[in-house]
Amino acid sequence: MSEVKITVRPNGPYRVEGPIKLVDAEGREWDLTGKAAVSLCRCGASVNKPFCDGTHSKMGFQAAEAAVRAEEGSTPGFPVKI
Numbered sequence: 001m002s003e004v005k006i007t008v009r010p011n012g013p014y015r016v017e018g019p020i021k022l023v024d025a026e027g028r029e030w031d032l033t034g035k036a037a038v039s040l041c042r043c044g045a046s047v048n049k050p051f052c053d054g055t056h057s058k059m060g061f062q063a064a065e066a067a068v069r070a071e072e073g074s075t076p077g078f079p080v081k082i
């Protein structure tokens with residue numbers, strides 16, 4: 001099985017790479033044929049949800065997160081040890 005990689009983009013979307021299947025609440029699948037990666041909106045402002053349409057940069061979306069080493073006293077289960 002191939003690995004899925006999710007990258008938290010600075011003040012932007014989640015970039016998802018790998019063999020993924022994306023479905024809505026009713027289980028209908030988006031056609032991702034030919035796409036090696038997708039960017040999923042996390043700012044809530046995209047008009048093309050669940051995909052990022054770049055609106056986050058226009059509205060000045062800011063997120064504060066970064067993976068820290070488990071030894072630094074993170075919350076159990078998050079973030080993972082790097």
Ligand code: FES
Pocket residue numbers: 012013014040041042043044045046051052053054055056057
């Ligand atoms: S994260 Fe890009 S539009 Fe929301």
